[in-house]
Amino acid sequence: MKIFLAVLFFTASFPTVYSQTTTVLNLPKDAKVEGTVSDMHTKGPKNNELVVFRSQKNSNEYQAISDSTGKFSTRLPAGDKYDIYIMGFKDSSSYNVLDIPALGPNSFYKNPFTVNLEFEPSKTVVLDDVQFDFGKSSLRAESYSTLDDLVDYLRRKPNERIEIGGHTDNVGSDEKNLVLSLERAKSIVSYLIAKGISNDRVVAKGYGAEEPIEDNSTEQGRQKNRRTEVKILDQSQVTQQ
Secondary structure: OEEOOEEEEEEEEOOOEEEOOOOOOOOOOEEEEEEEEEEOOOOOEOOOOEEEEEEOOOOOEEEEEOOOOOEEEEEEEOOEEEEEEEEEOOOOOOOOEEEEOOOOOOEEEOOOEEEEEEEEEOOEEEOOOOOEOOOOOOEOHHHHHHHHHHHHHHHHOOOOEEEEEEEOOOOOOHHHHHHHHHHHHHHHHHHHHHOOOOHHHEEEEEEEOOOOOOOOOOHHHHHHHOEEEEEEEOHHHHHHO
């Protein structure tokens, strides 16, 4: 699973530990975690966001999905620290850690830990692992995993619409580069549609060499310019396509 590149903000509150003087069997040795996901700018709730807590002890992952009010809940084993992520289809770094201290034999957490997440997702993401046959628009097999992550994301976010943008370096004619970049974008759109994504949610666009992100005078720069981007569209952009 990949992680969505985003700007994030984190706050948390921690419960007190409740202890009993007598031994009680089957006391819970985990903790309930509740929280909200909201837009960093509007402060409004963000639904269908996949929140993942990754154990620093054994790398196990625990997931929760925000509802229509932005709320989510899960349970996490005590005695561990958890990196927190908003998941999507692009790698990023953990932006904060939730520490759930270990419990004694007659202790348990009476109230939930509370985690509040605010974030601004990236509007454009480069799909580094999407590869094509040289000079062609046919997808190579190593691209499928990344595209399947994108399919999963779009299934979870049914109101999201995207543009697939193809980009080339400046080698060759402008006309051929425009055609190649568009055909490559169309190949990805076809893959997404074949996986069940509605065709009115995905737009293919070829940019050729018009929007370089590096200097085309070096092979390294040209390689970075040969890329595929996913752009999240607002409704006005969808209408204009």
